[in-house]
Amino acid sequence: MRAFLIYTVDGVTNGMVYAAVALALVMIWRATRIINYAQGAMAMFTTYIAFFVIEHGTPFWLGFVIALAAGLALGAVTERVLVRPVESRPALSAVILTLGLLIFLEALAPMLFGAQVQSFPAPFSRIDLTAGGTQLYFSRFDIFTVGSVLCVMVLLFVLFQRTTIGLRMRAAAFNPEIARILGIRVGRMLTLGWALAALLGALAGLLAAPVLFLYPTNMDEVLVFGFTGAIIGGLESPVGAVVGALGVGLALSYVSGFLGSDLAPLGSLLILMAVLMIRPRGLFGMTRQRQV
Amino acid sequence: MLEVAHLTVAYGGVVALNDVSFSVPEGAITAVLGANGAGKTTLVRTISGLVRPRHGSVLLDGAELVGRSPESIARLRVAHVPEGHGIVSELSVDENLRLGGLWRRDRAEQRVAVDEAYALFPPLAARRRGPASGLSGGERQMLSIGRALAARPAVLLLDEPSLGLATRLLAQIMERLGSLVAERKLSVLLIEQNARSALSVAGQAVVLSLGRVVVIDEAHRLAGDEALRHAYLGF
Numbered sequence: 122m123r124a125f126l127i128y129t130v131d132g133v134t135n136g137m138v139y140a141a142v143a144l145a146l147v148m149i150w151r152a153t154r155i156i157n158y159a160q161g162a163m164a165m166f167t168t169y170i171a172f173f174v175i176e177h178g179t180p181f182w183l184g185f186v187i188a189l190a191a192g193l194a195l196g197a198v199t200e201r202v203l204v205r206p207v208e209s210r211p212a213l214s215a216v217i218l219t220l221g222l223l224i225f226l227e228a229l230a231p232m233l234f235g236a237q238v239q240s241f242p243a244p245f246s247r248i249d250l251t252a253g254g255t256q257l258y259f260s261r262f263d264i265f266t267v268g269s270v271l272c273v274m275v276l277l278f279v280l281f282q283r284t285t286i287g288l289r290m291r292a293a294a295f296n297p298e299i300a301r302i303l304g305i306r307v308g309r310m311l312t313l314g315w316a317l318a319a320l321l322g323a324l325a326g327l328l329a330a331p332v333l334f335l336y337p338t339n340m341d342e343v344l345v346f347g348f349t350g351a352i353i354g355g356l357e358s359p360v361g362a363v364v365g366a367l368g369v370g371l372a373l374s375y376v377s378g379f380l381g382s383d384l385a386p387l388g389s390l391l392i393l394m395a396v397l398m399i400r401p402r403g404l405f406g407m408t409r410q411r412q413v
Numbered sequence: 414m415l416e417v418a419h420l421t422v423a424y425g426g427v428v429a430l431n432d433v434s435f436s437v438p439e440g441a442i443t444a445v446l447g448a449n450g451a452g453k454t455t456l457v458r459t460i461s462g463l464v465r466p467r468h469g470s471v472l473l474d475g476a477e478l479v480g481r482s483p484e485s486i487a488r489l490r491v492a493h494v495p496e497g498h499g500i501v502s503e504l505s506v507d508e509n510l511r512l513g514g515l516w517r518r519d520r521a522e523q524r525v526a527v528d529e530a531y532a533l534f535p536p537l538a539a540r541r542r543g544p545a546s547g548l549s550g551g552e553r554q555m556l557s558i559g560r561a562l563a564a565r566p567a568v569l570l571l572d573e574p575s576l577g578l579a580t581r582l583l584a585q586i587m588e589r590l591g592s593l594v595a596e597r598k599l600s601v602l603l604i605e606q607n608a609r610s611a612l613s614v615a616g617q618a619v620v621l622s623l624g625r626v627v628v629i630d631e632a633h634r635l636a637g638d639e640a641l642r643h644a645y646l647g648f
Contacts, residue, residue, distance in 0.1 A: 288504075291501075292512050296501045298495075300512075301482070301484050302499075303564070304488045305484060
């Protein structure tokens with residue numbers, strides 16, 4: 122029972138990080154119909170920026186905010202410089218460009234920051250809390266991880282559903298041509314969508330690094346697990362992506378806890394295959410066909 | 414006033430519009446008639462900036478529209494009701510209506526404009542919170558026109574509003590539109606395949622055939638000219 126609780130908390134905490142990545146992938150998919158394979162590498166890169174400025178004497182939280190801001194900027198620049206020029210080409214062009222960006226960032230990071238594995242500070246203790254002498258199964262850092270991702274998700278939900286800028290962004294994503302003849306600057310909305318997705322990714326990077334350590338490919342697995350979660354959720358549905366990613370987090374945690382950690386990636390693959398065979402549209406997917 | 418001059422549009426080698434010129438006066442409906450493939454939809458899509466012409470100009474009160482993006486043309490108060498309604502079916506009815514005037518930024522004004530659209534088309538008010546995908550064909554057309562009017566346009570481009578509508582419903586919509594035209598000094602360009610209904614509300618009519626203007630005349634004269642009707646309008 123004790124082991125089960127430990128693995129469950131672990132699964133939820135990791136799952137929230139995957140959920141942030143999954144949601145970022147879904148946001149970009151809905152807005153531009155491409156999968157951003159560089160999502161993990163972008164998060165790795167912005168975490169390095171935080172690491173760099175913190176090493177050079179910036180207070181931790183300022184470094185944290187700098188990394189999030191760098192995520193916004195990197196997302197916006199990626200959309201303007203890489204994705205926009207191939208907007209009218211088949212979606213595969215943009216997808217391959219994001220793969221190129223992944224390779225580029227993973228090559229650039231060791232040049233700028235060194236290739237060695239760095240330990241990245243956690244903002245809160247990772248030691249499990251105790252309450253009145255009883256050992257609990259989660260730490261302050263676990264609470265922060267779950268809380269900060271939830272908080273950003275709620276903010277994004279409010280932005281999309283309750284503000285006019287969100288309404289514009291949704292219209293631009295659902296029907297760009299109609300949006301344009303209604304005077305909505307669709308290009309700007311797409312840039313903003315990429316920026317917000319990259320912000321979410323940057324948060325995932327900052328939360329993953331204290332656990333995974335920081336090195337140029339540290340987010341590769343997180344991207345795969347987040348992507349699996351997004352696919353399970355049907356790729357169209359933000360809620361589905363979060364639920365799917367939490368499921369992946371839990372399943373991986375149980376598999377590695379009870380069966381051995383070497384089997385964890387295999388567990389993720391099995392879930393993905395099972396979902397794609399039983400329900401190819403994903404658990405929350407609608408009728409629209411998936412491409413790429 | 415909207416003035417179209419020497420407009421030529423080609424898709425690849427196929428000429429869709431060939432040296433088209435006419436003007437749309439304020440406070441009246443100008444009908445553009447013609448068979449399928451005459452270039453009617455290309456004409457409105459060019460005016461609203463979705464298609465780039467090869468030659469020619471489109472002037473709105475003297476300002477050139479050709480070369481501007483669709484979003485900036487919309488912001489010059491040109492509202493386009495595209496063929497097949499063009500509502501955003503993933504959004505609610507209210508959200509669709511709000512989209513119309515969003516670029517104008519004045520919140521209070523936007524709310525007033527949306528309420529006017531509900532007053533104009535009461536069936537929409539009953540389905541305010543519902544998804545736009547749940548509307549009937551006629552309601553979708555009302556939504557699309559209501560949304561265009563909520564932008565308080567100077568020019569309204571209507572592409573085949575009769576498509577898929579019951580005659581009585583169309584007549585109702587046209588009647589409401591007709592009273593707004595005079596009241597707000599709207600310039601309306603009404604694209605129609607259904608010539609009879611269009612001629613009954615329009616002041617003047619432009620007949621296109623294979624991308625060229627073949628007749629420009631007052632609507633009642635055109636409706637009365639049997640030879641022309643037979644040749645180009647099929648009734």
